[in-house]
Each structure stands twice: as structure tokens, then as C-alpha cells.
Amino acid sequence: MSLVLDSPIAERPAASTHHGRGFWAVAGTFLIAMAYSTVPAPLFPLYVAREGFSTFAITVVFAAFAVGVVISLVLAGHVSDWAGRKTILIPALSLEIVSALLFLTSTSLPVLIVARVINGLGVGMIAATATAYLYDLHSRHRPGASPRRFEIVSTAANIGGLGVGALVAGALAQYAPSPLSTPYVVLAVLLAVSIAAVALTPETVVRKRVSYRPQRISADHGDRTGYFAAAAGAFSAFAVFGVFTSVSPGFVAGELHHPSRLLAGLVVFLVFGGAALAQTVTGGLSLSARRAVGLGGQAIGVLLVVAGMYATSFPLFLVGGAIAGIGAGVQFKASIGVVSAMAAPEKRGEALATLFFIAYLGLSVPSLSIGLATRYLAPTTVMAWFAGILLVLLAGVAALSRRAR
Template identity: 55%
Template sequence: MSSPTLPRPARADGTRTPPVTASAVAPPAPRASVARHRAGFWLVAAAFLATMAFSTAPAPLYPLYQAADGFSTFTVTIVFAAYAVGVALALVLAGHVSDWLGRRRVLLPAIALELVAGALFLSGTGLATLLVARFVSGLGVGMLTATATAHLHELHAAHRPGDAGRRPQVVAVVANIGGLGLGALVAGALAETGVAPLRLPYLVFVVLLLLGVAAVLVAPETVRRPAERPAYRPQRPRRTGGDPAAQLLAYTAAFASFAVFGVFTSVAPGFVGGTLHHASRLLAGLVVFVVFGAAAGVQAGTTRVRPATRLRAGVAAEAAGLVVLTAGMLTGRLDVFLVGGVVTGAGAGLLFAAGSATVAASAAPAERGEALAGLFLVAYLGLSLPAMGLGLLARVLPQATAMALLSGVLLVLLGALALGARRTRR
């Protein structure tokens, strides 16, 4: 008879991680170690936050790299795409191995990869260096996200057994999506001081990452390694046995939501400094922060809302936000541009939460990891392809015009998503 499965911890976006058998998870902590698990929860959350923040630190600095080495907007999108490739590759190869290796045995190498990326950023500003640094950073993030989220839920369950509260899910959202926005804001503020703007942000984050390593070392392990390690194989992206139409909607929602995130973390800071003539690196970081902050806020605040409701609200919000955002770009109005970013980010957060929850609910427990791997691969195509398309258009058109064309394509995609959702509901 197979071992009973424990409740699957929720990811930062509200989905569930693959089930873990009772034999693989450490038994509940004795009363004397409750305090250690409580402290470990917050230590892992801090390390999670620092790592995700580091991954977006280059975003407000791209215009400085362009000025130093003559990069084009399209080159910036290629550098950003290297990060997306790294994340997707790590998700497939290592996103699931902490279920039997242990959480800390995956978290520590993941943060170590971020430290390697930090050292590369500090070593120079050349294109080859940036490409390798972003790729390595993507590998670390792909290893860390699901593992850290699962670790948070298990640490919470160890020191508050029987508590089905929302704390782990909300904390994971803040650390993951909120960390992405916070990293750009902090890096922009540090660069704005004028003190080694392409060095100081990375030095600060390297220190924070080293503290993150210490935090993970102190936190208790929550997974008991099995006597016989399962045979390794990559997670195979696959369609589950649920409703094919609903899964297609989920993939489309993931692509549309990450398209917004990709544009804002690659091209938007350059647009603010170029077309809008605001050279402040703090402002460039703020532009990224408002988008991810809005996405994190709506995800944390709607954890009990049905996926179908999230999907409809996400389509409406992202469509409205794209219209406002494009209007701000075409008219050169920074205030309108920022409002559009907030609304668009909120819609993107709702869309991805709805899509990932749909895939997780439709998959059999033994297939859930592979199903979510497929969803994330589609999402990271959305992260890179539209941003690269925008970079190509910007080579022959003004950036505002290029963004208007991309917004038109995304609005058509959102319209198809709304129509598909309506037919599926019927």
C-alpha cells in the first residue's frame, strides 16, 4: 500500500506543489524545537526575499549599461531573455528534487548561484558578462522559488500544527513577487546616490545573499531523506487529464501575465529615461516596483477567490491597464504611465494566480509537478518573447509606437482569453 500523502503546500501564486509522501517528511517538531521552527520560518522568508530582490536589481541599471557600452534596446531584451532561459531550465531540471534531497540542500546551491552572478556583475559591464550573469541568476531563481515556498509551509506547520491559516501563502507571495519589485526599487535608490552606480547595488545584495546563506543554515530541515533515493529524471512538461479547454485558458493567462512582467523588467526603465526624459534611477526602479507590488498585493488579498473570478477580473484589469499605459507613453505623461503600470500589474497577478490554480486543480496528484512545469515554461516564453519583440520594433519605430503595437497584440490575446473563458463557463 502506498504511503499517505500530506497536504501540498501552496506556492506563492496560490497553486500547490507536488505531493510529498509521509515517509519523506520529517515528523512534527517536539515542543522544545517549536521556537526554532518559528524562527526558521522567518529566516527562510528573509533569504527568499533577498534572493528574489537580487534577481531584479539590474532592471533600473540597464540604461546605465546602455550608456557605458552602447547597447541597443534590443540587446537589453536579449540579456533579459538569458535570465528567463535560466529560470525555465532550472524549473525543469531541479524544481522538484528538494522533495527527496531536502529543502536546505537545494536552497543553499540556489543562493550560491546568485552569489556567482553577483560576482560576475561586479567583474565588468561587457555584454558577454551580463549574459552569463543573468543566465546564472535565472538558474538560481528557478531552483529556489518552489523549494523555498514548500519550506515555508512545512516550517509553519511544524510550529503551528493544525493551523490552516493564510500566513505561509501570504508571506511567500510577499517574498517572491514583492521581492521582485523591491529589488528594482532598492537598486535604483542605491544607483541614484551616484556612488559607483554599477557596483554599489550588487555589493549590497551580495552581503544580503551571504546573510541569506546563514539564515538557511540556521533554519531546520523539514524533509527526511528516503533510504533509497528515487531515480532522477527531469520534470516533463505535459498536459494533464483535465478539461483541455480550461488548461489552454490557463496557459494563455500565464503567457499574457508574464508578458507584462517581462516588458517592465527589461524595456520600461529605458523608456522612462529615454522617451520620458527622466534620468532618475530611483524612478526607474519605482516603475518596476509598482507593477510587481500591485501583482503581489492582489495575489495576497484574493487567496480565497475562485480561479474563474480571478481570471475575469484579471482580463479586465490587464486590458484596462494596457490602454492607460499606452496612453501615458504616447502622450509622454509619467503619471498616466505609472497608473497604467499599477492596473496592468494587478491584472497580471490575478491572471497568473487563476491560471496556475486551474492547472494544479485539474492535475492528478502524481502529475501536478509536471503539469505546472509546462505552465511555467509557457509563462517564461511570455516573459521573454514579447519583450524581445518590443526590442525589435524599437529598432525601427519610436518606443511609444512599438509599445502601442505590442499592447494591441496583447489586447487581442486578452479578448480571445475572455471569449474562451465565457464559452468554458457555459
């Protein structure tokens, strides 16, 4: 969920080793924070077994995260530009620890929902702030250098962290004692260490007093057809991410008869790992080529996922998830590129905030719909319908992209 912003750096001093160490400290912090947000994914089948939750209840818990992220992006995602990066990042990391402690206190549905909302509030602040902080530190450490290192590291920490969290949580739940506690304890400790690391990192923004206002949400940026194409592409990409994070562990344990928590985490890891890798290696492609790879990857991947469910083939399901993740990652990168290029510099933050708002609707609405539909239809049937609707949406993105200026 990469977010690249123009950031106000106080001054441009000579290259500093403190900023170089700070760059890697913030990168590690970013990865840990994003990893924590997918810890519950491979654990959802355990919650179902213990509390008897329905698939719909699990998707409500998952969607609560997206609600928290959207609220946070609108209210606080831009505040670090004048309040300071550390001023926002440290409280946001503290929110993640509060969320972990809530997960440790109870497995009841209300507590899980509140914990995920708080998790989302923290991530919304962290995603924008950590990305801008990395850009600042890279520029201070290597003045005049290409931003390539920043782009690769921020993508790996952001999207890659989401995959790492699910894989680590799945492994801990499979092999460590107390599977519903140990993953949260481990990540809470790492988050506490991250707070200390950020506290020791140089600040890059001169704090100033400004009149607070929420981040404005608007789609009026340049070519509106191109913007709508980018927004629909972001929605579709996050719909894929949402389905694999929320309901795919249940599908793997149920329809595919693989109850291993490690395998559930591996599915999520391959989806996000494929997305992160694809975003990195396709940086040299043209926008039209990235759009084609993104659309094709999502379409082929989701069809293979459905085929794997009907054939009860876990390898086919896994390959389909990886290809869908690659397509979604490239698709979202293309959307970011389109919006960043078309928006006026003074409105770029607003344009990207709107894009993320729409993307996170894609993260929650399809997952909730699938969770609700599984109460009345077989999961394989529901996923087939999801694939059909996604293909229609991808066709719409392709048509809008051709019409865009």
C-alpha cells in the same frame, strides 16, 4: 511568481519554535533572492549609456534570465522533494552570489548575459524549493492551522521581492557611489547572510535515494481547454511583467524624459507590488471574479501605459503600470488555482511546471520582440502594437475560459 506545491514532510512533530524562526528566515531569504533578480532593471539605461547597447541587446540580457529559470525548473526545481530543501537552496543562493560577482567584474554584453543565465538558474531552484520549504515550516510550526499565513508570506516574498529589488537598486544607483557596483555588493552581502540563515534552519525532508529524472512537461491535465486558458493567462501575465522589467526603464528615461534611476525602480516596484498586493487581497474571490479582475486590469493598464507614452505623461504611465501589475498578478493567481484544482495530485507538480514553462516564455518572447522591433520603429509605436496583441490574447483567454468545463 507564486508556486504552491504539495510537499513531502518527514513527520508531524509538535509545534517547534525552531521551525517558526526558520519560517521567517526562509521567507527573508526568498525575498532577498527574488529581489536580486530585478536589481539590473533600473540600471539598464546606465549600461546603455556606458556600452552603447541597443534596446534589443538589453532585452537579450533580460531574456537570458528566463532561459536560466526554465532550464533550472525542468532540471532541478523538483529535486528538493527527495534531496532535501537545504541541499538545493544553499547551492542556489551561491549561484546568485556568483552572478553578482560577474556583474561586478565587467559591463560587457557576454558577461552580462552569462551573469543573467546563472541568476536564472538560481532563481528556478529557489522559487520551487523556497515555496515548498515555507509550506513545510509553516505546517511544522502550526500543525493543523490554516495555510493562509504561508500563502500571504510566500506571495509577498516572491512577487513582492521582485518589486523591492528594483526599488532598492534604483535608490542605490541614484544616491550611492558607483551605481553599477553598489547594488550588487549590497545584495551579494545579503545573499551571504541568507545562506547562513538557511544553514541554521531545520531541514524538513528526509533525504532518500531515487532515480533522477528531469521534471516532465505536459499539458495533458484534466480539462485541456481550461488548461490552455490558464496557460494563455499565465503567458499574458508574465508578458506584462517582462515588458516592465526589461524595456520600461528605457522608456521612462527616453520617451518620458525621466532619467532618474529611482523612478525607473519605482515603476518596476509598483508593477510587482501591485501584483503581490492584489494576489493577497483577492484570495476570497471566486475563480471567475479573479479572471475578470485579471483580464480587465491588464487591458486597462496597458492601454493607460500606451496613452501615457503618447501624451509624454509619466503619472499616467505609472498608474497604467500599477493597474497592469494588479491585473497580471490576479490573472496568474487564477491560472495557478485552475491548474492546481484540475490536475491529479500525483501530477500536480508536472502540471505546474508546464504552466511555469509557458509563463516564462511569456517573460522572454514578447520582450525580445519589442526589443527587436524598436530597432526599426518608434518605441511608442511598438508599445501600441504590443498592447493590441495583448488585448487579442486576453480576449482569447476569456473565450477559452467560458468554454472550459
